[in-house]
Amino acid sequence: MRSTFLVGVTCACLLLVAGRVQAHHAFAAEFDVNKPLTLKGSLLKWEMVNPHSWFHVVVKEPDGKITTWLIEGGSPNQLIRMGVTKNTVPIGTELTIEGYRAKDGTMKAVGRNFVLPDGSRLFLGGSAPGGGGGDKK
Amino acid sequence: MRNRCLTTGNVVAAASAGLLLLATLAAAQAPAYRAPRAPDGKPNLNGIWQAMNTAHWDIEAHSSAPSPARELGAAGAVPAGLGVVEGGSIPYTPEALAKRNENRANRLKLDPEVKCYLPGVPRATYMPYPFQIIQSQKHVMMVHEYAGALRTIYMTEQTEAPADSWMGWSNGRWEGETLVVDTKGFNDLSWFDRAGNFHSDALHVVERFTARSPDTLNYEVTIEDPKVFTRPWKMSMPLYRRVEPNAQIMELRCVEFVEDLLYGHLRKQPK
Amino acid sequence: MTRYLFGVLAFVTAASLTVTAQAPTYRAPRTPDGQPDLQGFWTNATYTPLERPQNVTKEFYTPAEAEAAIKLAIAREAAQTEPGTTADVHYDFSQFGLDRSQSKFTRSLRTSLIVDPPNGRIPPTTAEGKRRIAEREAEAKRLGGRWDSAESNQLDDRCLIMAGAGPPMMDAAYNSNYQIVQAPGYVMILTEMIHDVRVIPLDGRPQPPSTVRQWMGVSRGRWDGETLVVETTNFNGKNPFRGSTDRLRVTERFTRVADDTIRYTFTVDDEAMWTRPWTGEVPIVKTNGPIFEHACHEGNYGLYNTLVGARLEEKRAADEAAKKGSK
């Protein structure tokens, strides 16, 4: 289940007509489509911030080196409406991140998918622990 | 003779007036003034308010000082202030005091206000800009001119902060004449003033807003943050109503004013 | 001529007042709120030195001696400078009414303003005081020559504050005028030069914390019978009075002893500088207004001119040196 919004498309009218979700900024300008990656690590910190949240993930590289990656995700606000809080995802949660690396070559990436050890996605349809599964009225 | 009596009388009068003033300030808990009521019967704090002091420069007592930015000259000068912290100084731990001093020395680089970041609490209240209280039953809103900063004070349906934020998560209640606002869930990024006074994410702020006359409020704040201070401490000040009939919270959308400062080094170099 | 006669008259009055000051029978008029009324324009211009001259041993001159001393001082002040000397590069004070004798000045038989210690001289400096003086000199040296930068110039040349603006209020050499205005709970004292104003509250409020410091300190006043007592602390120490530090405490006493005279005494206490407190006294006499705006910094072309002049001279010297070198 993915957003189909084409970040390369700049015609604003399309956004309004088609009613597709507008990306806050052009992710393909920030991250390199030619540098897909998969990272396995544990959560150090989740910055629940806008316009996009950031996950700090400690990764053990193949050569044994320990590095910390910053992974960009989505705005936390809707998750919060669904009942997610800062306690929902414990520090140390094991995550596999499929994404694309930053163009400036630093240890940053966009998290295309955040996958838990059992293969499920971190937040999906309110499936996160503590998630209420939709708006509270 | 008569003259002497008069003089003595004056001294006594002046002294008692002074005492009365102190007593009034101290006894904000039990003000003599009863505010007009909002239609729901609560004290009516609706209005556009502004502090008139130098707490935004430094909440502690301080001398005047030159502008931190040379080009501003006297337009950016720091006016002296007698401070709004009860007891005079903030009870920092030694390590925190060192950090405050470092903040102060590097304030042009570090002060979140310079970067147009949200001001945090209570700093938002005494910045040199107005804010408006929009008082409803479920929510009391505080809308600040600076950076469009905003607080929702939950009067009902109160919960804990879901996540840390700049302006914190505020729950409110009425205690007689006083609106009491309890705020937690802060991040550790905002400051108290331009002088580098700061807090951690353990900050807990309790504010008391009490009408003291038709056009003034008493504003009292208790600050608690065991990671930074050795004990809770208080500040207090009056807030003044903006009484001009066309008073309005205007846009101070400052992001674009600071972009060159923040991102100018990433500008494409001219060929 | 008339000026001189007037001066002598005033002199006699002031002298007698000084002597009989112990038991004033005069009762000051009252302001509507009942304060003794000190309001009006006043001057402390004087030919009496702060410290007693080394060759003088007595506290008071005879009237004849005092008159002679003043005459001597007036003549000295009005003397023409030698054309072609550095001193001559100046406008003539007397052509702008700026020598003391052309306006009201205050007289007393005292040989010094200092009345305590009895020798009429400032007490010895403490060891800390000596250290501080050495530090100040080192700092001045670090800033370079007087014309190296605006900041290394004198405070008054920079229009920051006059050296004698005080408190205590000292004769400013010219324009030594003050305006006092009273309102319920307050006494305001305007010093003409560089428009320095003190608004002194009388309500017994405490001094602010020691982190708050000002050039003129922070003053708190009270009425002690007929006398206004003003205590000032919280100086920033950047305009030292005779070497004083930021620990200076000044206590001033203003007593109106005649329609045209306020007895002004001041006690200077600074443990960091002197081995004991010391006290001075000077009658402040009524003078005429108005006090015209003394905007100073705004039209201070002189500061710019001296800096430009210094840079030009340096350049000329460098060019000269280069020329010599190349020969």
Next chain:
Amino acid sequence: MNRRSLVSIGVVTLAVAVLVSSAAAGQAPSAAPKAASAAKAYTPPRTPDGQPDLQGFWTNSTYVPLERPKDVTKEFYTPAEAEEAIKRAAAREAEQTEPGTTADVHYDFSQFGLDRSQSTIARSLRTSLVVDPPEGRIPLVNAEGQKRAQALAAARKARGGPYDAVENMPIGSRCIIMGGSGPPLMNAGYNANYQIVQAPGYVMILTEMIHDVRIIPLDGRPQPPQNVRQWTGISRGRWEGNTLVVETTNFNGRNAFRGASENVKVTERFSRVADDMIDYKFTVEDPATWDRSWTAEAPLAKTGGPIFEFACHETNYGIANILAGARAEEKAAAEQALKKGSN
């Protein structure tokens, strides 16, 4: 798995809601005359000071486009058609992107609850939000408007590439204001939520994205002089019966709505027609852009709070990343060119 079931629950809810909301959105008399009369009977609650109560959390999230699609000729869908259109749009929004494509360089909206189908949407049977002109499309831009648009495009081009400097980037990306922040209030794509709070003499409307607040005075005060201009203009409100009418002028023209000039006037009308629905209409007048005014209708549906702080600029790391990325690519290209040259 649980996600899928949630979605299907969503669709069922949706079908039910279509019926409810078509009734609620029944300001369109031709479409639902019965519902309209039912809606007329609704009397909104009052605030303690007697204003019709609009307070609470609302959303204008919708799959209905502003302008009627070219291939649609009618004003209203049948409920079945509407459901079908929404399903199609939701599916399109939730579609997988192709790994390795530019479109795929993004976090997954649905993993952050950000696709519309995961939260409340404001439904209507309308085929477009525009209700006037009757063909459901914005009037053609006049000569003056075209000229201005060309001048703006030329100025944009003269400033260089989109990632040459922060000022060249879109204002929404820069956290200054979202494109649809308005007024008028336009669906923001995600977090399309509003909070309305009323106090005597004032209505406050908070737009969630980038915490934009309008405090609208109701005391009849005049607009400020023309030289006072703001991104969201300056709004003045009044009650006409149960309808809040808000007129906004004094825009700075820098977040031009559909190409409008700074002299655009937007008139909004808020009428609560059910406990969970505000009928929201807006009229746009700007002779410098369109030869006639036009009006749209986009209902606000009640939704759950809270609105969490949308601090944006403070942690907008993307800006630095994008600019740094562009500089890194330029550097790499220059080195490449140098290498080629030296070979």
